[in-house]
Amino acid sequence: MILTLDGLEALRSQLIVSCQAYPGEPMRNPRTTGQVAASAVIGGAAAIRVQGLADVQFTRAAVEVPVIGLWKDGHDGVFITPTLRHALAVANAGAHVVAIDGTRRERPDGLTLAATVAGIHAESHALVMADCGSFDDAVAAVEAGADMIGTTLSGYTGERPKTDGPDLELLEQIASANLGKPLIAEGRIHTPAQARLAHDAGAFAVVVGTAITHPATITGWFKGAMHA
Numbered sequence: 001m002i003l004t005l006d007g008l009e010a011l012r013s014q015l016i017v018s019c020q021a022y023p024g025e026p027m028r029n030p031r032t033t034g035q036v037a038a039s040a041v042i043g044g045a046a047a048i049r050v051q052g053l054a055d056v057q058f059t060r061a062a063v064e065v066p067v068i069g070l071w072k073d074g075h076d077g078v079f080i081t082p083t084l085r086h087a088l089a090v091a092n093a094g095a096h097v098v099a100i101d102g103t104r105r106e107r108p109d110g111l112t113l114a115a116t117v118a119g120i121h122a123e124s125h126a127l128v129m130a131d132c133g134s135f136d137d138a139v140a141a142v143e144a145g146a147d148m149i150g151t152t153l154s155g156y157t158g159e160r161p162k163t164d165g166p167d168l169e170l171l172e173q174i175a176s177a178n179l180g181k182p183l184i185a186e187g188r189i190h191t192p193a194q195a196r197l198a199h200d201a202g203a204f205a206v207v208v209g210t211a212i213t214h215p216a217t218i219t220g221w222f223k224g225a226m227h228a
């Protein structure tokens with residue numbers, strides 16, 4: 001199945017669940033990721049976001065809904081699918097959408113964001129989600145040809161404060177600019193009420209990760225509340 005731009009419409013006002021376990025964690029296993037993803041789909045996730053080539057492959061086999069894939073390489077700077085090589089590998093692993101760093105920062109392979117998006121479009125059937133950290137990133141990513149704009153990196157690039165919950169101000173700013181591409185709210189959406197607020201701020205769809213799929217963090221929230 002290829003996800004077309006028309007097919008993207010099916011994600012309007014829907015919940016996307018990000019299933020990620022981090023290096024060294026007990027759940028860091030592609031089979032487990034696929035099982036968590038399938039569980040999220042039972043709960044109503046309209047698409048799944050996963051990290052790593054094997055996770056993309058296992059998740060494609062485990063669910064029928066669109067898979068947004070990324071490849072995190074490193075922890076600092078440009079690390080979310082940082083180069084065209086990473087992006088094409090994610091597409092080849094079966095991702096319907098490749099999520100890439102969508103900031104205005106210099107990329108490790110020296111390509112512009114526009115050249116990276118063009119390369120993905122030329123060499124694969126995948127759509128491109130640009131993970132942005134600010135309004136200026138979002139404008140530049142639309143100009144660069146990205147198919148979807150995410151607020152994924154708000155609070156992580158120094159351009160925006162790291163809000164406790166979702167960056168609703170940024171969502172409203174991007175939504176009211178009518179940039180012409182689906183706006184995906186992502187990052188620190190920790191409650192159903194926050195998901196609703198992110199949607200009401202103008203997001204086309206909402207991604208929730210940690211609060212649904214990262215038990216170690218969720219456990220810490222409960223424990224912290226009991227001992228505060």
Ligand SMILES: CC(=O)N[C@H](C=O)[C@@H](O)[C@H](O)[C@H](O)COP(=O)(O)O
Binds near residue numbers: 070156208209211
């Ligand atoms: C900044 C960064 O590396 N974000 C990553 C991107 O894929 C993931 O670690 C997040 O879990 C994901 O964006 C979903 O956000 P949250 O887990 O806050 O719902």
